[in-house]
Amino acid sequence: MTEQETRDACSVKTEAPVEELMTDDAASEEEIQAARDEAWRTKRADESGNVTSLDPFVYFIYKLLIDEVTSGALERIVREIEEIFEEMAAKVVENNKSQSVIFTNGFVASHAKAVVSRLLASQQALVFKTLGMSTAKLNAESAEAGENALAVLTSLFSPKPSTEGKDKKPE
């Protein structure tokens, strides 16, 4: 798969470059515009170092920064998180008990948790797809090797431990 084929998946995919479409009488205005947009995106991506990621959380933050929130606002929240979580981590060591933030608005917090769950589902789907690819490849070589590999690979992926505790720190 070439780099061009893997370009930003949210972008409009075009079959032909702008020059070809410009000389093609059958090409619609929309097709030409889509090709121009894609060429522009490709150029910007090249200029900024062709940064890639396969983590949906990174893509989510990227989209927020591009469309929804200023870097200043995001930075303020991140700073707040660093302060709160450092304090909580210190309390865990001090009291030997896990800590968590209690949200003032539990309804919004539940929605925030649902958002994170959906992103985690995307991430885990990628893990299982990769596991599937790996075991399919190994199974094709040897059934026994495939079974052993599945055990090893599955052990690499285990759910994160729950850190929810009884002692909770108000927000």
Next chain:
Amino acid sequence: MNEEQLMAGPGEMPDPQEEARARSEAWRLQLAEASGNVSSSDPFVYLIYRLLIEYVSVADMESVLKEVVETFEEMLTETTEDKKVRNVVFTNGFVAEYAKHINQTLVIEHKKMLMSVADASGLPTIPEGSRADFEDFISRLLQATESISKPPATEGSAAS
């Protein structure tokens, strides 16, 4: 000092600022309780909560999330057995690097918290495969496959 203590001080006028703070704290606790005392120790949940409270509408958040989920679903569909895992290439690499930095900061905070809990509970290590170091995890997964799929060295074969 709680609201009651402030209101019934020993003959002194309570500080209006302190009183307002106590009222605000009491309101927060009441609302937290009324909404089910939802809690989390995941910095990413906290980030999204704060964004929803102050900066981004639910509808806008939903449209961003929809785009991310659909993009990754498309990536998975196009990732076939003979190809490597597909990457998203960002149009603006500078912003993408910043997004990675923010994600990494949140991952580190989460890891610190998990490590504190592991220390407190006596667990020897943090289990692998959590959101921390996701890209590293996938890369190790692929490397592990490669190494497992290599045939074992047979006795008497020439050392390379």
